[in-house]
Amino acid sequence: MHILITGAAGMIGRKLAARLAADGALAGRPIERLTLVDVAAEPPRPGKFPGEFDAIAGDLADRAVARNAVAKRPEVIFHLAAIVSGEAELDFEKGMHVNFDGSRALFDAIRSVGDGYRPRVVFASSIAAFGAPFPDTIPDDFFLTPLTSYGTQKAMTELLLADYTRRGFLDGVGIRLPNIVVRPGKPNKAASGFFSSIIREPLAGEEAVLPVDESVRNWHASPRAAIGFLIHVAALDGKTLGPRINLTMPGLCCTVAEQIAALRRIAGDAAAARIRRAPDPLIARIVGGWPARFDARRAAALGFRAERTFDDIIRAHIDDELGDSIAR
Amino acid sequence: MHILITGAAGMIGRKLAARLAADGALAGRPIERLTLVDVAAEPPRPGKFPGEFDAIAGDLADRAVARNAVAKRPEVIFHLAAIVSGEAELDFEKGMHVNFDGSRALFDAIRSVGDGYRPRVVFASSIAAFGAPFPDTIPDDFFLTPLTSYGTQKAMTELLLADYTRRGFLDGVGIRLPNIVVRPGKPNKAASGFFSSIIREPLAGEEAVLPVDESVRNWHASPRAAIGFLIHVAALDGKTLGPRINLTMPGLCCTVAEQIAALRRIAGDAAAARIRRAPDPLIARIVGGWPARFDARRAAALGFRAERTFDDIIRAHIDDELGDSIAR
Numbered sequence: 001m002h003i004l005i006t007g008a009a010g011m012i013g014r015k016l017a018a019r020l021a022a023d024g025a026l027a028g029r030p031i032e033r034l035t036l037v038d039v040a041a042e043p044p045r046p047g048k049f050p051g052e053f054d055a056i057a058g059d060l061a062d063r064a065v066a067r068n069a070v071a072k073r074p075e076v077i078f079h080l081a082a083i084v085s086g087e088a089e090l091d092f093e094k095g096m097h098v099n100f101d102g103s104r105a106l107f108d109a110i111r112s113v114g115d116g117y118r119p120r121v122v123f124a125s126s127i128a129a130f131g132a133p134f135p136d137t138i139p140d141d142f143f144l145t146p147l148t149s150y151g152t153q154k155a156m157t158e159l160l161l162a163d164y165t166r167r168g169f170l171d172g173v174g175i176r177l178p179n180i181v182v183r184p185g186k187p188n189k190a191a192s193g194f195f196s197s198i199i200r201e202p203l204a205g206e207e208a209v210l211p212v213d214e215s216v217r218n219w220h221a222s223p224r225a226a227i228g229f230l231i232h233v234a235a236l237d238g239k240t241l242g243p244r245i246n247l248t249m250p251g252l253c254c255t256v257a258e259q260i261a262a263l264r265r266i267a268g269d270a271a272a273a274r275i276r277r278a279p280d281p282l283i284a285r286i287v288g289g290w291p292a293r294f295d296a297r298r299a300a301a302l303g304f305r306a307e308r309t310f311d312d313i314i315r316a317h318i319d320d321e322l323g324d325s326i327a328r
Numbered sequence: 329m330h331i332l333i334t335g336a337a338g339m340i341g342r343k344l345a346a347r348l349a350a351d352g353a354l355a356g357r358p359i360e361r362l363t364l365v366d367v368a369a370e371p372p373r374p375g376k377f378p379g380e381f382d383a384i385a386g387d388l389a390d391r392a393v394a395r396n397a398v399a400k401r402p403e404v405i406f407h408l409a410a411i412v413s414g415e416a417e418l419d420f421e422k423g424m425h426v427n428f429d430g431s432r433a434l435f436d437a438i439r440s441v442g443d444g445y446r447p448r449v450v451f452a453s454s455i456a457a458f459g460a461p462f463p464d465t466i467p468d469d470f471f472l473t474p475l476t477s478y479g480t481q482k483a484m485t486e487l488l489l490a491d492y493t494r495r496g497f498l499d500g501v502g503i504r505l506p507n508i509v510v511r512p513g514k515p516n517k518a519a520s521g522f523f524s525s526i527i528r529e530p531l532a533g534e535e536a537v538l539p540v541d542e543s544v545r546n547w548h549a550s551p552r553a554a555i556g557f558l559i560h561v562a563a564l565d566g567k568t569l570g571p572r573i574n575l576t577m578p579g580l581c582c583t584v585a586e587q588i589a590a591l592r593r594i595a596g597d598a599a600a601a602r603i604r605r606a607p608d609p610l611i612a613r614i615v616g617g618w619p620a621r622f623d624a625r626r627a628a629a630l631g632f633r634a635e636r637t638f639d640d641i642i643r644a645h646i647d648d649e650l651g652d653s654i655a656r
Contacts, residue, residue: 092495131571132571140471141470141471142469143468143469143470143471143472144471144472145490145571145572146487146490146491147494147571149491149495152487152488152490152491155487156484156487156488159472159480159483159484159487160484162473162474162480163474163477163480166475167420167477243459243473243475244471244473
């Protein structure tokens with residue numbers, strides 16, 4: 001099997017590539033070739049992956065780059081390339097270029113291969129495709145009214161993916177990822193960044209900034225769960241989905257206060273005391289328009305699984321990133 | 329006031345231009361200038377319109393054409409330009425080009441004027457933005473899963489319009505038009521064309537072809553009602569809409585059998601006998617994925633009005649197009 005990952009130098013992309021290299025197989029078939037694309041730089045060969053390997057540094061919205069990425073006809077494409085919500089809000093044109101035009105160029109490159117080529121395309125969408133006002137629990141068939149440009153670009157790409165799939169140009173599944181916590185590494189420009197940093201920084205003995213009220217809720221899953229979703233969706237039979245190929249992923253609904261309580265249980269009061277309150281109206285407005293609780297019953301019925309407590313999410317972070325070295 | 333109409337040579341565009349020329353005013357303000365754009369040809373000056381008049385023949389997806397269309401800063405823009413559902417299904421690239429890229433180029437041209445320019449943009453969307461499976465009655469906040477490329481392009485443009493409005497680039501309202509019957513003139517390539525021709529041709533003494541079963545339902549309004557929606561929406565205060573600026577318009581839910589019964593009541597058995605059954609699987613599939621009954625309560629509360637019986641729709645056609653000369 002030949003697998004392509006776009007946005008392969010991002011946090012999820014690197015973890016997915018490492019997992020695929022470690023597994024050596026996907027959906028029961030050995031992985032013979034891996035192609036990794038990222039706009040920032042040529043992604044390195046993951047781990048000890050022994051197969052054929054191509055790395056491409058380039059902007060997918062450049063149609064030559066998109067054509068090159070699919071030239072060797074990957075059978076499964078994980079389309080993760082995107083700029084994050086905060087950046088897409090601050091730089092409208094860059095958001096449209098990367099998040100929408102890049103996706104469209106990739107889908108068109110696939111279409112132009114022709115000759116019966118119809119890969120599984122897994123698109124990393126986002127719950128930011130939805131926008132307030134919300135019912136208490138948001139059903140799978142709830143209206144898409146994003147309140148950010150990022151969410152708009154994701155929703156438009158979902159529509160495009162569904163139409164390309166319906167027409168047989170590709171075999172797409174979009175998965176609306178929850179907020180992914182705890183993100184390892186440095187903070188990025190995502191408006192959602194603080195959901196991770198209020199856990200990650202205190203566990204590392206550092207101060208974190210909380211820009212919103214503790215009553216703010218969100219829909220969370222760990223990076224480990226996100227990789228699990230991507231691996232699971234690659235093997236899903238598209239025919240079972242019908243025309244609604246974009247799925248809200250399961251997650252855990254909790255407040256910032258509940259996140260902090262879990263941190264306190266696992267790492268003690270000293271860790272929780274490293275969180276400093278510094279309200280930021282822009283972030284509060286962006287996050288306030290996001291949904292917090294879903295009925296992800298379609299995804300659950302299809303076998304997708306996320307964590308059930310925030311303690312589990314913190315433990316996944318400690319296991320995967322920190323070993324036992326946490327600051328108490 | 330300066331008004332721009334795109335797709336001004338189309339059926340709705342011509343009727344709207346004629347109505348504006350006859351009224352001489354919109355939203356209580358005199359119309360001083362009218363700019364009409366169409367890809368097919370320079371639209372003629374409507375009726376006896378005495379004000380400044382510009383006609384542009386060109387493709388809106390050409391950014392120079394879009395910039396030219398808004399160069400004199402029209403305060404109200406009716407964006408009607410589109411290719412119809414059947415054509416967008418048969419020619420995917422043309423549909424994307426006209427229905428999506430054309431809309432995006434227009435919105436970007438408005439944005440690039442800058443200097444506080446923020447016109448009311450009325451976008452003619454379609455109930456084809458929704459897709460089966462449906463509840464019996466479709467609420468205003470129902471999920472968008474179009475089952476045609478036309479519907480996909482309309483839904484993507486709705487998302488774009490909402491984001492451009494939210495960001496203050498323009499002041500948009502999208503109205504999802506019902507199926508418009510009875511369309512005057514020649515059949516076009518719309519999959520929905522037969523809903524009109526089974527009334528129009530028999531009233532003119534000619535044979536019409538019915539490609540679907542008589543049990544097929546649709547959501548109808550007359551061209552007269554559609555012009556009324558457009559006139560009404562131009563004066564609507566965008567602030568009252570909140571972030572959900574795309575509105576399902578009111579209409580009349582009825583079956584083909586009910587349409588034919590109304591024709592029989594108004595024009596007699598001989599007229600109804602001019603309908604020939606010739607099932608067409610492509611049209612049946614496209615139309616079968618369309619919604620048939622809405623709860624358009626938001627639009628009703630905002631003062632939008634449609635016909636309440638199909639007899640009224642036929643009478644509007646006779647009044648507006650035929651005078652008394654109908655074939656019995």
